[in-house]
Amino acid sequence: MKKILITEDSSATRSFLAATIEAMEGYEVVEATSGFEALRLLPREQVDLIITDINMPDINGLELISYVRNNPNYRAIPLFIISTESSEKDRERGLALGANEYLVKPFQPERLQELILAYLG
Amino acid sequence: MTDYHDPLSKAAKDFLAEAEEILDQLSGDILSLGDSVGKEECDPDTVNSIFRSAHSLKGLAGMFGFGEIAELSHHLESLLDYLRLGKIELSEYTLVVLFDAVEVLGSLVRSVSSEAGGQADLAPVLDRITACISGASVASAALSPADLGVSAKILQSLTEYEEHRLKENIARGKILCLIHASYSLDTFDRELGELIDLLKGSGEVISTLPSAEEGFENSIGFDILFGASQEPHELYSLLDQKGASYLRLGGSPAVQVVPAEEKLVPPKQEGSGETAVAEGDAVPLTARSMSHSMRVDISKLDDLMNIVGELILFHGTVASISEKMRGQGFSGLAVELGKTAKGMERKLNELQKRVMDVRMVPIGQLFEKMSRIVRKISREQDKLIELKLSGSDTELDKMIVEDIADPLMHIIRNSIDHGIETPGERRAAGKDERGAIRLSSYQKGSHVVIEVEDDGRGIDPDKIVRKALELGLIESDAGLSQKDVLDILFLPGFSTAAEVSDISGRGVGMDVVKNNIAAASGTVEIESRLGEGSRVIITLPITLAIIKALLVETSGRSYGIPITSVRETLSLEDVEICTVERKEVMQLRESTLPLLRLEKFFNCATCDELSENSYVVVVGEKNRRVGIMVNDLLGQQDIVIKSLGDTFKGVRGVAGAADLGNQRTILILDVSGIVSETTKGGA
Structure with missing residues (x-):
């Protein structure tokens, strides 16, 4: 089983992402409702992939990416950004910080599944 | 894929639950934003919170395929993005547009839950949002944050918004500090939360960048970029106490700017002290959410x-x-x-x-809805009204809050329609052209009082009496006190709408308001001074679930009468009974009250004779009272009213049943039903 960490404060979006991932064979989901929660979960769970939102209440997604990419334990984990069309600048910064892919909401579930397969499959 | 538009689908429910939460947050925040219109700077956290709500709603609606909601929240988000990035200023107009947009969003979201689907014309509100944005100026380049010694690592992980806030802080001459704190991974969220709360007391937290603490597996460090309004001397010592280090950035030449990483003290290993915190591995794995509240049906x-x-x-x-x-x-x-x-x-x-x-x-939820209504109606009528809220944290049973929402809205509408004058009339009367409505709430014993007070023209007693005579509601105005006159407003069929304003006319009179409040076991009164204003006072029980009842016995049956409806009890021997039109009535001081026997009201087979030891229980409200004759009074008791279920729903005069223990069940009387039934056609 490969483990995917979803960091997203909107519970409906989180459920959507989780349902999309769980529809695939061999993947399980760990959900974080905030950046803080993701920070707590990272050392406890052997995560294979991180999917994060950018706008979150405690720390933002860019700060999470910076933390992950500067931490030898997590540096190699692939990371996708979920963003909206209007946050283009933030998305670019995320990629500059080392995010591997981005998805712009709304997106087709199949698109996410393809990306996951490309990195973990 | 799931059909998200099916009203019954789980996805639609998920969407609705979250969308409603976001909308509540939005309206609350926009309301508090209203206080900073015209001020030099509005609270950036509030603006950002509104932006985030619009952003979340947009993402949510897009994900679930609700195109209109997504489109409107997208526009709203752009407007708020301009606001939070300082490209436009917050004006009264912008605020109105924000309110309207949220209202339209609310109705779109509501239409998701109804079968009807609902079509809204988005164009007008979208146009107004675009108009707000069109005046935007491009933010001027401020002093480069890098010159001030903010490290590249921090600068790279700022969002566009955070970068704007940093520049704003620099432009406004705020004192920038870099604060570093290190915590155990197990407890950092609480401790960091406390630190951030402390910081927010004296400035703005611009960003919080987490970093790994080398050599300390179970620790996490945070670099907090902070803008203080004044030199935060007191804060420095508090930071010391909390084990956080700080570095003042830029500005003063006395401070040497050193890259943060070099100067900072080594991380303090939490959990190694006397109050041992469990090590990472010992803590059970968790997928728990950090939220501590939930929705319950x-x-x-x-x-x-x-x-x-x-x-x-x-x-x-x-x-x-x-x-x-x-x-x-x-x-x-x-x-x-x-x-x-x-x-x-x-x-x-x-x-x-x-x-x-x-x-x-808290009743504040209801108050917020009211403030939206006040804004909307006052705008429609070109009146300037300031709504002052107090006691928003007074708590009340959820069901009661729901029940009084409509009556309260009607009362406030009345204040705006009939109470508050136009700015011109107010100036002529020597008043501030901005009228005030005060909506307040406080607890009084086991009751909650809600007051709606305006400083408008007040109620003209002569006008009421004239109208009541005209409608035949009263026979003469002799001996009517000011209070009696105001009570006329609550009579069925009385409405002054036609003569005072042509706006109201919604077919709802104060009698309906009063009945609705009575249904929640509450009472309503009006006070008024001509030319100075009026006050409506609603008194409600804190909770409906348990009430005090007067237990009575008649012809071998017991009944409960809610104590709030009982005016007085009299011994039958003290009551003068006579017959008018073959109906028994009693003389009580200056009034004549209809009398009734519950046995007859409920068509019971047996009806015991009354004796001198029998009683009359006077129930109802001032103008609509009835005497109920009973064999005996059994005392007061706390009871839990239970519904009789759908089968007996229509039974007149019965509010429900209550179990008294010792296997005895009694009926609880619906006093307002009995009173209207008895006074109908007669009195």
Whole structure:
């Protein structure tokens, strides 16, 4: 089983992402409702992939990416950004910080599944 | 894929639950933003919170395929993005547009839950949003943050918004500090939360960048970029106490700027102190959410309340068994059982109180809705009105809050329609052209009082009397006190709308308002001074679930009358009874009241003779009172009213049933129903 960490404060979006991932064979989901929660979960769970939102209440997604990419334990984990069309600048910064892919909401579930397969499959 | 538009689908429900939460947050925030219109700077956290709400709603709606909601929240988000990035300023107009947009969003979201689907014309509101944005200026380049010594690592991970806030802080001459703190991974969220709360007291937290602490596996460090309004001397010592280090950035040449990483003290290993914190591995894995609240269907709380009521009755039975045993010689066991029953009673009371607490919600939620209405109506009528709220945190049973929403809205509408004058009229009367409506709430014993007070033209008693005479509601104006006159407003069929304003005319009179409030076991009064304003006072019980009732007995049957409806009780021998049009009436001081027997009202087969030891219970409100003749008064008792279910829903005069313990069930009278039935056509 490969483990995917979803960091997203909107519970409906989180459920959507989780349902999309769980529809695939061999993947399980760990959900974080905030950046803080993701920070707590990272050392406890052997995560294979991180999917994060950018706008979150405690720390933002860019700060999470910076933390992950500067931490030898997590540096190699692939990371996708979920963003909206209007946050283009933030998305670019995320990629500059080392995010591997981005998805712009709304997106087709199949698109996410393809990306996951490309990195973990 | 799931059909998200099917109103019953789980996805639609997920969407609705979250969308409603976001909308509540949005309206609350926009409301508090209203206070900073015209000020130099509005609270950036509030603007950002509104932006985030719009952003979340947009993402949510897009994901679930609700195109219109997504489109409108997208526009709203752009507007807020301009606001938070300082490209446009917050004006009264922008605020109105924000309010309107949220209202339209609300109706779009509501239409998701209804079968109808609902079509809204988005174009007008979208145009207005675009108009707000069109005046945007491009933010001027401020002093580069890098010159001030903010490290590249921090600068790279700032969002566009955070970067703007950093530049704003620099432009406004705020003192920038870099604060570093290090915590155990197990407890950082709480401790960092405390630190951030402390910081927010004296400035703005611009960003919080986490970093790994090399060599300390179980630690996490945070670099906090902070803008203080003044040199935060006191803060420095508090930071020291909390083990956080700080570095003042830029500005003053006295401060040497050193890259943060070099200067900072090594991380303090949390959990190594005397109060040992469990090590990372010892903590069970968790997927728990950090939120500590949840939504609960109110009917589940009703069920709980009913079970508590039943438990209380069982307790009564246990206590009486202990009494009986004592009489039959099992004294040792009886005492033990009695003690247990006492302990059980204490716990049951506590349980009852806790369950009631869960039903309580702050009335502020309702007040916020009212402020939207005030803005909307006052704008429609070109009146300037300031709504002042107080006591928003007063708690009231959720069901009561729902029940009084409409009556309260009507009262406020009345204040705006008939009370507050136009700015011109107010100037002519020597008043501030901005009218005020004060909506306040406070607890008074086991009741909550809600007051709506305006400083408008007040109610003209002559006008009311003239109108009442014209409508035949009163026969003469002789001997009417000011209060009696105001009470006329609550009579069915009375409406001054036609002569005072042509706006209201919604077919709802104050009598309906009064009945609705009475249905929630509340009362309503009006006070007014001509030319100075009016005040409507609503008094409500804190909770409906448990009420005090007067128990009466007549022809071998017991009934409960809610104590709030009982005006007085009289011994039958003191009452003068006469017959008018073959109906029994009584003389009570200056008034004549219809009398009734419950046996006849409910068509019972038996009807015991009344004796001199019988009583009359006067129930109802001032102008609509009725005397109920009963054989005996049994006393007062706390009761839990239960519904009779759908089968007996239509039975007139019965509000429900209550179990008195010892296997006795009684009917609880619906006093307002009995009064209207009895005074109908007559009186």
